[in-house]
Amino acid sequence: NITLKYGAERIGKRTDQPMQDWRNYGLGQFIHWGVYAIPGGHWNGKYYAGAAEWIRSWEGMPNEAYDNLYKEFNPKNFNANAWAKQAKELGAKYVIITTKHHDGFCLWPSEYTDYTIANTPYKKDIIGALVEAYDKQGIDVYLYFSIIDWNHFGYKSKLVTDKDRTDYEVFKEFTRNQLIELLTRYPETKGLWFDGTWDAAWKEQASYVYDLDKELREMIPGLIIGSRFRPDDYGNRHFDANGNMMGDYEQGWERKMPNTIEEVHGNDWDCVMTIPENQWGYHSDWRGHVKTSNELIEMLVKAVALDGNFVLNFGPDGLGTIRKEETKLAKQVGEWMKVNSTAIYNCGYLDWEKQDWGYFTTNRITQEKYMVVFNQPISGVYTVKTKKGVSIEKAYLLDNPGLELSIEKTYNNEFLIQYNPENHPEEPFVMVIETNKDQNNSDNQYLQPK
């Protein structure tokens, strides 16, 4: 083990209530919104093939042109309550909202720069309206903050000259001021989701970030910050030089998913996912594969089955409207959640061998076990290999408990559940299984989830 001053602050998962609540969310919503939604992936009649929120970095978009877009930002269709209501119907338990993306435009009236919503025709505090609206829906609010800030003179990706360094000191204080300002203005914030921390300049700032991290956590007890914030003494992020994770959960799964429990190294983690292949901000012309509701539900279940959270991204357009494709998917996933969220909320990994028909999840409070089926076997036989001494006594469909399914036990402690639905299911379905180890009597203190 290497002695580190700025390495992992803790080994193993946080066990406090705010983190247990985070762990049990299952499903979250990401909102990427800013001035990049105005061009929506096009400029001067040309199509930008990159991620729409990065259009300023495209040679087809002159910086000057981009940096004046805020003067026309006036989202007359923006309705925070409508967004929050849609998220509620989606079944999201938390939301991560972009306060400032890499372009440096602030959706709140920051006093530390003029490049904010206050100096647009719209004027009003977007973040404040969203925090209030999501709070009202009982959805926990997390703030996305980009350390990269192309608008600030002091931002550098690497520190070469002395002037870089003196400018960067100003940028560091500016960054600290904005973060303190956000937590002061929006004390309901449950956590910060940092992005844009891969620059060499930032990776040299271990002691500054360590102190800032401590200062922010002292402002809001229980504050949750992922692994993409602090660098250790040697500039490592996510995992320090001893291989220990820094921060409260691993922020490593962006547009991708782990396949085995080993890949999540016993940590909490989130997967943040786009509906198109690679667009976070609004792009008016999605190309490539757009995920269906069943694909998104499978990713959600896979994340929960591997002890993670799944955060689905929405990119409202320049007028504040959530596009019809996203609205449709939110409705479809939400309808599935209305029937099946029992296998999602408060659920996590069950250490039984993964089977081809789909995923196991188990409720961390009640220990109830679920099989979420994506690949219905032609045979109608669902193989379940339990742990030694654990036998399956009952199996039924979550949405039809009355119909008990037949169970055969084979010689090597396998259980074969038989289910042949009359017609082909149009979407994933859940089976509930009860074992000899589940005390299903009413006095079981676990059965009263908090």
Ligand SMILES: Cc1ccc([C@@H]2N[C@@H](C)[C@@H](O)[C@H]2O)cc1
């Ligand atoms: C290479 C790269 C840099 C930044 C990103 C940002 N992280 C996502 C959460 C979005 O904010 C995207 O712009 C994605 C890829």
